[in-house]
Amino acid sequence: MKYYTYYPGCSAEATAVGLGISVEAIAKPLDMELIELEGWTCCGSTPYGSLDELESIVVAARNLALAEQTGLDLVTPCSSCFITLYQADIKLKDHPQLMAQINEALAVANLEYHGSVRVRHLTEVLVNDITPEVITTKVKRPLNGLKVAPYYGCQLVRPDYGFDDPEFPQSLDRLVECLGAKAVPFPLKNRCCGGSLIIPEEDLALGLIRKLLDNAVENGAQCIVTPCPLCQTNLDAYQSRVNSKFKTHYNVPVLFITQLIGLALGIDPKSLGLNTNIVSPSEVLDYIYNYINYITTH
Amino acid sequence: MEPRIGVYICHCGSNIAGTVDVGEVTRFAQDLDGVVVARDYKFMCSDPGQELIKQDIKELGLNRVVVASCSPTMHEPTFRRVCQEAGINPYLFEMANIREQCSWVTKDKREATEKAKALVSAAVRRVYYHQPLETREVTINPNTLVVGGGIAGIQAALKIADSEHKVYLVEKSPSIGGHMAQLDKTFPTLDCSACILTPKMTLVGSHPYIELLTYSEVEEVSGYIGNFKVKIRQKARYVDEDRCTGCGLCQTKCPWKVDSEFDAGMGKRKAIYTPFPQAVPNIPVIDTEHCAYFLKGTCRACEKVCEAEAIDFEQQDKIVEVEVGSIIVTTGFEVFDPTPIYQYGYGRLDNVITSLEFERLVNSAGPTDGEIVLKDGSHPKSIAIIHCVGSRDEKYHEYCSRVCCMYSMKFAHLLKEHLPETEIYEFYIDIRSFGKGYEEFYNRILSEGTIFIRGRPAEVTDIAETPKEKGKLIVQFEDTLAGLQRRLPVDMVILSCALEAQADAEKTARLFNISRSADGFFLEKHPKLDPVATMTDGIFIAGCCQGPKDIPDTVAQASAAAAEVLAMISKGRVEIEAAIAIIDERICTGCQVCKLVCPYSAIDFDEEKKVCRVNEALCKGCGACVGGCPSDAINLKHYTNEQIVAEMEGMLV
Numbered sequence: 001m002k003y004y005t006y007y008p009g010c011s012a013e014a015t016a017v018g019l020g021i022s023v024e025a026i027a028k029p030l031d032m033e034l035i036e037l038e039g040w041t042c043c044g045s046t047p048y049g050s051l052d053e054l055e056s057i058v059v060a061a062r063n064l065a066l067a068e069q070t071g072l073d074l075v076t077p078c079s080s081c082f083i084t085l086y087q088a089d090i091k092l093k094d095h096p097q098l099m100a101q102i103n104e105a106l107a108v109a110n111l112e113y114h115g116s117v118r119v120r121h122l123t124e125v126l127v128n129d130i131t132p133e134v135i136t137t138k139v140k141r142p143l144n145g146l147k148v149a150p151y152y153g154c155q156l157v158r159p160d161y162g163f164d165d166p167e168f169p170q171s172l173d174r175l176v177e178c179l180g181a182k183a184v185p186f187p188l189k190n191r192c193c194g195g196s197l198i199i200p201e202e203d204l205a206l207g208l209i210r211k212l213l214d215n216a217v218e219n220g221a222q223c224i225v226t227p228c229p230l231c232q233t234n235l236d237a238y239q240s241r242v243n244s245k246f247k248t249h250y251n252v253p254v255l256f257i258t259q260l261i262g263l264a265l266g267i268d269p270k271s272l273g274l275n276t277n278i279v280s281p282s283e284v285l286d287y288i289y290n291y292i293n294y295i296t297t298h
Numbered sequence: 299m300e301p302r303i304g305v306y307i308c309h310c311g312s313n314i315a316g317t318v319d320v321g322e323v324t325r326f327a328q329d330l331d332g333v334v335v336a337r338d339y340k341f342m343c344s345d346p347g348q349e350l351i352k353q354d355i356k357e358l359g360l361n362r363v364v365v366a367s368c369s370p371t372m373h374e375p376t377f378r379r380v381c382q383e384a385g386i387n388p389y390l391f392e393m394a395n396i397r398e399q400c401s402w403v404t405k406d407k408r409e410a411t412e413k414a415k416a417l418v419s420a421a422v423r424r425v426y427y428h429q430p431l432e433t434r435e436v437t438i439n440p441n442t443l444v445v446g447g448g449i450a451g452i453q454a455a456l457k458i459a460d461s462e463h464k465v466y467l468v469e470k471s472p473s474i475g476g477h478m479a480q481l482d483k484t485f486p487t488l489d490c491s492a493c494i495l496t497p498k499m500t501l502v503g504s505h506p507y508i509e510l511l512t513y514s515e516v517e518e519v520s521g522y523i524g525n526f527k528v529k530i531r532q533k534a535r536y537v538d539e540d541r542c543t544g545c546g547l548c549q550t551k552c553p554w555k556v557d558s559e560f561d562a563g564m565g566k567r568k569a570i571y572t573p574f575p576q577a578v579p580n581i582p583v584i585d586t587e588h589c590a591y592f593l594k595g596t597c598r599a600c601e602k603v604c605e606a607e608a609i610d611f612e613q614q615d616k617i618v619e620v621e622v623g624s625i626i627v628t629t630g631f632e633v634f635d636p637t638p639i640y641q642y643g644y645g646r647l648d649n650v651i652t653s654l655e656f657e658r659l660v661n662s663a664g665p666t667d668g669e670i671v672l673k674d675g676s677h678p679k680s681i682a683i684i685h686c687v688g689s690r691d692e693k694y695h696e697y698c699s700r701v702c703c704m705y706s707m708k709f710a711h712l713l714k715e716h717l718p719e720t721e722i723y724e725f726y727i728d729i730r731s732f733g734k735g736y737e738e739f740y741n742r743i744l745s746e747g748t749i750f751i752r753g754r755p756a757e758v759t760d761i762a763e764t765p766k767e768k769g770k771l772i773v774q775f776e777d778t779l780a781g782l783q784r785r786l787p788v789d790m791v792i793l794s795c796a797l798e799a800q801a802d803a804e805k806t807a808r809l810f811n812i813s814r815s816a817d818g819f820f821l822e823k824h825p826k827l828d829p830v831a832t833m834t835d836g837i838f839i840a841g842c843c844q845g846p847k848d849i850p851d852t853v854a855q856a857s858a859a860a861a862e863v864l865a866m867i868s869k870g871r872v873e874i875e876a877a878i879a880i881i882d883e884r885i886c887t888g889c890q891v892c893k894l895v896c897p898y899s900a901i902d903f904d905e906e907k908k909v910c911r912v913n914e915a916l917c918k919g920c921g922a923c924v925g926g927c928p929s930d931a932i933n934l935k936h937y938t939n940e941q942i943v944a945e946m947e948g949m950l951v
Binding site (some may be wrong): 165187215 | 639640641759761763
């Protein structure tokens with residue numbers, strides 16, 4: 001059993017319930033003990049930093065200080081939380097003056113950060129700690145070569161955290177393949193999904209989402225998987241708007257990588273929150289559960 | 299004889315005197331044991347400074363000298379010569395470095411003065427125990443080995459051979475010529491590469507003083523400056539060099555086609571082949587990895603057609619041993635493989651090619667007879683040339699490859715010549731046109747209508763977003779001068795790839811005992827003042843094995859290396875360092891630990907007496923063996939335990 005301090009982030013409890021549910025469902029079977037960080041608050045989130053950098057770092061540092069007390073690595077399944085916490089941590093470690101300033105603010109809450117936390121993304125933990133080689137031994141229901149487009153999004157590997165190539169990442173592909181699925185070539189695998197622009201610049205974001213859907217479908221993907229809650233929301237919830245805007249007929253389920261892993265581990269779809277996905281994953285489930293039936297009827 | 303020491307403190311203008319109280323250091327030195335006289339002077343290295351020492355040696359009967367000034371790498375030879383000229387052994391001299399290691403790096407005047415005193419005290423205690431040592435000379439074997447038959451090796455070999463000294467030129471591929479033979483025209487003068495190179499190649503092939511060993515590799519190097527012994531493996535060609543007339547019939551009749559290395563994979567060659575028609579020597583080799591006879595045991599088509607009966611399937615590798623006095627390493631470079639840069643699509647997208655592939659494509663002797671065509675046989679209407687692929691990129695090579703800007707512009711010119719209607723786009727970060735006539739060439743290319751875009755492209759993709767982009771390669775880039783993100787559909791993309799160190803550079807470096815710099819290239823002895831020598835005396839480097847460079851610089855370096863070698867040959871002998879290790883054979887147990895740790899291969903094991911012995915000509919006096927010897931049987935002259943301990947005591951007192 002490997003132990004981690006778990007930081008779910010707000011998305012996993014709101015817009016991406018499926019992520020939170022599926023992470024918890026696969027943890028035990030993969031010998032991970034995810035201990036939720038007591039008293040965690042907002043990570044400082046990406047937009048906050050562009051308005052007031054110092055304040056956003058204080059918000060992140062509060063969580064880092066709490067996590068430091070546990071002595072375990074801080075793991076989050078959210079790409080946005082990861083990048084915010086990670087970069088705050090790096091800035092604090094690189095700039096002792098900033099650290100002193102931040103600690104002055106934290107002192108009000110009787111907290112202090114020393115810079116000893118290792119901030120990690122769940123995907124990286126799955127690849128480097130749990131490893132695809134071990135995950136594959138725990139697969140109860142191989143995915144029969146399900147064609148999957150692994151979608152990394154921009155925040156998981158960029159700018160460069162040293163864990164995967166920022167231009168041509170492989171980690172998610174490896175996770176997909178170890179489940180018995182097939183990672184299709186997906187040249188736009190780390191391209192922007194539109195991010196938060198979906199609110200103020202919807203037309204622009206829909207164009208970006210369309211490119212991704214188009215590239216995935218063109219390469220034969222039956223579904224897209226991603227670790228990122230924002231990417232998943234954009235590709236899943238806005239798929240119908242893409243269709244009405246561009247007169248297209250996309251119907252690609254967008255799963256969290258943790259949901260796909262859960263399916264391969266034999267966990268039932270509801271316990272993985274698949275009922276919360278907007279584009280119905282029923283075809284994918286049909287393919288996995290009634291493989292013989294599926295291939296004779298398709 | 300009782301030591302009588304003279305101590306001289308240099309001001310070095312204000313370099314030392316500005317931070318160190320030289321007067322105080324002089325007074326301090328005056329009272330040290332054995333010191334007869336201590337003086338300070340503005341510039342000890344000047345003629346009057348040197349004269350001062352000489353005069354004191356004669357008048358005061360000094361027999362030891364300490365100079366406290368700059369680093370010994372700067373002026374130790376100067377002051378040793380002064381001692382010698384005044385009649386005392388040059389090894390009875392010691393230098394205290396109170397500039398680089400004291401005044402330049404210490405701000406506080408008090409601290410600097412104290413440190414200078416400690417350094418002077420250490421030097422005085424040390425020199426007390428110095429022994430007179432004799433330098434020796436060895437004679438220089440006038441033969442030379444040149445490793446690598448590209449333009450650098452060819453130039454160096456010809457220069458030396460023209461002075462009627464024997465040269466062994468070793469080349470690992472079947473022909474000399476190197477990368478230069480693959481190029482089409484050369485910037486900025488646009489003379490044809492083959493036209494200026496092949497006459498030199500022919501000269502090498504027929505030169506009475508050059509012994510050419512192609513399809514050969516150096517396997518072992520032993521010995522030392524002036525007296526190297528080299529083992530060379532001459533790989534079996536399976537063609538008798540004496541019988542073959544070079545008629546080429548075997549190549550015509552051989553039924554097995556393979557990608558041609560010379561054509562960078564753009565064309566085919568046979569399993570029996572010479573790399574290109576002007577190859578020197580014009581004798582084919584059989585590629586056993588692709589020859590049907592070696593793979594399956596049948597065929598022998600070449601043997602049947604060869605009237606000279608030169609095909610010999612039984613031929614074996616030969617080991618050739620030669621003795622030479624100096625070695626020039628000119629092993630060249632490799633072209634960076636852009637496959638790992640996924641976003642540029644090389645190997646994945648058709649019509650994305652490397653610079654070397656384009657050189658072959660545009661060459662009239664190339665696979666398309668110089669016709670620039672796409673994979674489907676049509677002519678490109680627009681071409682993007684991307685600079686700095688693998689260069690100036692922290693993920694691959696941080697350095698600038700120095701030739702890419704120029705050859706990329708040469709491509710633009712050649713394209714305008716071959717396909718005047720084609721649109722050409724150069725994507726650059728900075729244009730580096732620093733050589734003679736290069737900036738003028740840049741202006742010429744600008745005036746020819748090539749479009750220069752400042753910005754490193756983000757990617758090359760075949761995913762079209764508009765109907766205009768369908769079926770094209772789209773370059774996505776930021777035009778940094780216009781401040782715009784743009785997409786440009788083109789038919790062909792040329793990647794101007796970096797020059798990198800040979801994949802086996804580490805092996806070569808170990809073989810010849812050469813150091814490498816962080817970029818992987820071989821390291822010269824001094825970047826400015828000793829650019830072709832290496833840390834191993836008698837071994838020189840030239841051309842792109844030392845770092846990316848163009849043909850003029852390569853030829854200049856090769857000529858410089860030849861001049862170094864000829865200077866050694868004409869002197870005929872070389873002086874060897876006296877500060878070397880000696881092994882006390884009465885104590886040595888023959889464990890050979892010293893042999894293992896010696897970085898210069900300077901220790902031999904005497905099988906008869908079962909003891910180790912130092913080769914005096916090879917030993918550099920590094921002291922690794924002294925530290926390694928478990929029996930304390932090795933002593934390093936000029937660095938004896940007595941001297942080192944005295945120096946430390948002097949420092950601490």
